[in-house]
Amino acid sequence: MIRLIFILFFAGIVFSGYGTSKNEVLTGRVFLDENKNGIHDNPEPGISGICVSNGNEVVQTDAAGNWELPVENANSIFVIKPSNYAVSLNPENIPQHFHLLHEGNQTSIDFPLYPAEEENKFSVLFFGDTQARGLREVNFILHDVVEECMGTNAAFGVSLGDIVADDPGLFAEVSQGIGQIGIPWYNIFGNHDHDRDEKRNENKGKTFSKFFGPATYAFEYGQVAFIGLNNVFFNETGKYHAHLSDDQLSFVENYLSFVPEEKLVVLMMHIPLVRIDTRDRLYEILQNRKHTFSISGHVHEQIQVFVDEEMGWKGNEPHHHLINATVCGSWWCGLNDETGIPHATMNDGAPNGYSIVIFEGNDYSVRFKAARRPADYQMNIYLPDELAQNELDTTNVLVNVFAGSSRSKVEMRIGKTGKWIPMQQVKTIDPECLRMHQLSPVLDKEFEGQALDDVLGYKMDYPSVSTHMWQGKLPDELRAGTHSVTVRTTDMFNQTWTGHRIFRVKNENWKK
Incomplete structure (x- = not known):
């Protein structure tokens, strides 16, 4: 370009x-x-x-x-x-x-x-909530995700709001860092991107606009119409809620009158679509279109939402809304790794990261990318390292499929030739996320006069019930010895990922 x-x-x-x-x-x-x-x-x-x-x-x-x-x-x-x-x-x-x-x-x-020649098939990087508190966390953004994105073949990128944490003075440092990726970068306004000293909602985005332009806008690429929306509304007490004004809704309607029906329409916002108090009007504008998709951040979890009639959607098919993974995970919380960056696990047990959305014509697919991890790292499998034979019938294999949804197929098998066993989706807390949270009381103490949260990282919120957990029963006839379990998942875009875990079975007389 x-x-x-x-x-x-x-x-x-x-x-x-x-x-x-x-x-x-x-x-x-x-x-x-x-x-x-x-x-x-x-x-x-x-x-x-x-x-x-x-x-x-x-x-x-x-x-x-x-x-x-x-x-x-x-x-x-x-x-x-x-x-x-x-x-x-x-x-x-x-x-x-x-x-x-x-x-x-x-x-x-x-x-x-x-x-500018544009391909029919292209990819876009979506960053949720980079949310930097000071230059230390700006550096986390750069080292954890930006550096690995340099050299990408993505057409452009989008930050989905909460670029900073109540300090617009850091917009320059974050933008200069992300700009090193070398592709056009659009930005969405988030509730932590506001000017704190401004009381009126219409003035809350002054600094944002100076850096990034209008908070509601649109552009086209290939066969896709992208619409950026500021859906954060502040009242005079400083509280906010998800809202689209009459002007914004008119803008969407007026613009789409010029967009052919065969194009894909992508809405980009900070607070999830289903929380907008004026969403019914937005649904009316969109519901007769066959090709729509929307994406947000804000929640610090990764959730695939299928907006259906029970949620007010009147279209023939449910509308897919992705609550995107966050770059900061759970606000850059938790223990630091060997590079000094917190593990920043999201509240649903998924690692911090971002999405790569591939568009082809008016179709699309989404792939989650964990920060600084291989592209095929798409799940965590939980199973004891060792268990007795008499524990097999009461032991579950639990797996967190980071980008999984109700439309995912998840199955497991024991060994290389075992039959595939369907796994059942469950609503539960990720056990490793809970274990990490239980370390938090340590951070209340001091080490040589220094608060441990300065040494080890911020304390985590209590984990949420994850929307992408599955479990399955181990076969109760496994012999004593070393075994492997393979989990295979195929998502709504027909993308297949596998993970493995090795465990040992002891005879019934074995004592831990």
Whole structure:
């Protein structure tokens, strides 16, 4: 993708306040920037049929590339990048598809686009909740996930909110670090990304917008329309809940009126879809489309949600919503490893990490990637190292399939030639996550005058009941000796993963 350094603060678009004067109208042009200087020079042609929005209304450019929009109560104007075009990137690889509005008399804004060949099949990195508290945790992000993503063939990446932990002053350090991956990077607003000193909801995202642009926007790539939504609403007491405003819902509806039915529509947000108080209106806008998918963060667990009629969805098939794995796991908690990075296990027992979503036409598949672990590390198997023969009929094999769902098939076999035994999905706490949590009281103590949480890591929350656990019974006729159990899982995308665990069976007279 063509890079163009395009810094807002030195381009005359200085952010100095939200909103514009009443009844103001802005005009401009979307043009093919043939000399790549970010300026509309004659005779560079305008581009017709490109969507431009003020966050509510959406218009398409005319034959000459011209557009016109009202901007009363608008904070920004942005172009919706179409497929096979690119926008300029700043030094942190953040797309510059927007202009922030200020109180003044600016009446014309031009958007440059550049031709860019896009494959029908492409992948996207999705980071949930990097949530850095200080530079120490910024470094965790960089060493735990960013470094392994460098050299990726992904088309772009997305951070799904809670980029920082109540300190927007760290946006620069996090963005500069993630920018080293070397691909365009979009960002979603999270509840910990707000300006704490601002009381009004509409002002909570000022710093976010300075760095990343509007918190609600859209762009297209291949046969996919991506819509970023800020669904965090703060009241005057500082409390927040999941909400989409009338303007945001109108934006989604207005934009989708220009999106062909055969395209896949992907909604990206911070708080899960099912928590939005205005979700019924959103469902009405989406439910007649055959190709939809949505993704969020916030929960610090990985959950596959199939939104059906009982949840208010009226479409013919349930809508798939992925609550994405978090980069920070459970807030960078727990014991540090040999590199000084906490294990950061999520509350459901899955390791911290991120998702790789592969899009092909209007179809998609999701693959979980654990931080700094092999790509095929997709489960933990729990079984005692040793057990007596008379314990076989009361011992379960328990497995945490990190990205598993109700649509996963999970089965096990003993040895290399045993028959495959179906495993049953259960709702329970991951036992290793619980064991790690039980170490937390140690962290209340001191070591040579220093709090142990400074030495060993933050204490963990109590584990949650995981949505991706399965169990199965061992055969009760196993002879004494060493055995292996293999677990095989096939997910909703027909991806198959296996894991192994070796254990020993003692005769009935054996004593532990």
